[in-house]
Amino acid sequence: MTGGHLETLLRGDGSPVGGAVWTGNALVFCRPTTNEIATWHPHTGSVSTVRRHTGGIRRLAVAPDGSLYASQGPSRRLVRLDGDGSMRVLPYRIGGEVMNFTGDLDIAGSGDVWVCTSPSGPAAPGPRIYRMQAQASIVLLRREARGQWSLWPSATGIAAPTAVQLSADEQTLYVSENDASPDGRRELRAYRVDGTVLEDFTVLHAFGADRRGVHTGLVDLCLAADGSVIGCGGDLDSGPGPMVYAFTPQGRVLATVPFPEVPTGCVFGGEDMASLYVTTQQGSLLRLRMDGWAGHRRERTQQL
Numbered sequence: 001m002t003g004g005h006l007e008t009l010l011r012g013d014g015s016p017v018g019g020a021v022w023t024g025n026a027l028v029f030c031r032p033t034t035n036e037i038a039t040w041h042p043h044t045g046s047v048s049t050v051r052r053h054t055g056g057i058r059r060l061a062v063a064p065d066g067s068l069y070a071s072q073g074p075s076r077r078l079v080r081l082d083g084d085g086s087m088r089v090l091p092y093r094i095g096g097e098v099m100n101f102t103g104d105l106d107i108a109g110s111g112d113v114w115v116c117t118s119p120s121g122p123a124a125p126g127p128r129i130y131r132m133q134a135q136a137s138i139v140l141l142r143r144e145a146r147g148q149w150s151l152w153p154s155a156t157g158i159a160a161p162t163a164v165q166l167s168a169d170e171q172t173l174y175v176s177e178n179d180a181s182p183d184g185r186r187e188l189r190a191y192r193v194d195g196t197v198l199e200d201f202t203v204l205h206a207f208g209a210d211r212r213g214v215h216t217g218l219v220d221l222c223l224a225a226d227g228s229v230i231g232c233g234g235d236l237d238s239g240p241g242p243m244v245y246a247f248t249p250q251g252r253v254l255a256t257v258p259f260p261e262v263p264t265g266c267v268f269g270g271e272d273m274a275s276l277y278v279t280t281q282q283g284s285l286l287r288l289r290m291d292g293w294a295g296h297r298r299e300r301t302q303q304l
Helices: none
Strands: 004-010 018-022 027-031 036-041 046-052 057-062 068-072 077-081 087-089 101-107 113-118 137-143 149-155 161-166 172-178 186-194 197-206 218-223 229-233 243-247 253-258 263-269 275-280 285-290
Touching: 018 057, 018 068, 018 275, 027 057, 027 263, 057 101, 068 101, 077 101, 101 161, 113 161, 137 161, 172 197, 172 218, 172 229, 197 243, 218 263, 229 263, 243 263, 253 285
Parallel strands: 018 263, 149 197, 161 218
Antiparallel strands: 004 285, 018 027, 027 036, 036 046, 057 068, 068 077, 077 087, 101 113, 113 137, 137 149, 161 172, 172 186, 186 197, 218 229, 229 243, 243 253, 263 275, 275 285
16 A cells, blocks of 8 residues: 555535545535535536535435435434435434434445444434433444334443444444543444444554644544555644544554545545545545555445
8 A cells, every 4th residue: 555646626615524425426425514415426527416405414325225324413313315305214212212413324235224323413403302312322223124223222332433334244343432532532443243232342543642632533434445444534733633544454554644634534436446535624525546445345236
């Protein structure tokens, strides 16, 4: 993983963008400030707005059947975005409690959805009728035989999860814990998936602190074809700065690539899956190509 080329595809206007996914022929991403979802078209370099009034969607994921799921954080729920413009709400209550603020999500080949939840986030709209979950967790949503969804709080003892990513064999869930409090942990963790439960985790990498403050951990994860875990994170105020990292499944750092802006998300895409697209807090879309890098291809029954 040596040699690389970084180019700016869209220069930001100061409003963050993120949640990018590759659909097989285009890049879809979120504009949370304006409550929009947009598509970048690689053959023309143009951008089109495909959805408005999204209700605070910040993260997206593509299911094996090609359907698009989204994390509607302020409303504490996940939704499926159908091609006709409609939005289907997934169940969001666990034992009488409403899920916390929803963040990053990943979808298994079986259709199981893993999502980060945290009590910190924008206030939910409207009056509070149901009690909110008290703690952060990783929640599993599983569709049962009759089409109904079951929700499982699969990992607790976590304070601020910001990203989830399944391994190629889906036996491991990589999680970024990103607690910015003085005593908090900022770690890349590997949890063993055992049915609906995430077993004890292994810390693959830990971020520290310096005289300027704690180092920001990883805000997004994606998977390379060779099983390496690609993550982006960092900030301008402390630590090594904005960065893209490549880790082996055991946690060895294979590469680091400094970035000119603060990343909010990363995803592989392109016809050869060798382009790493990175969104930023400043509103830019950048493309990184590194010798030897390519993204893991998940089998899909159709493309969007």
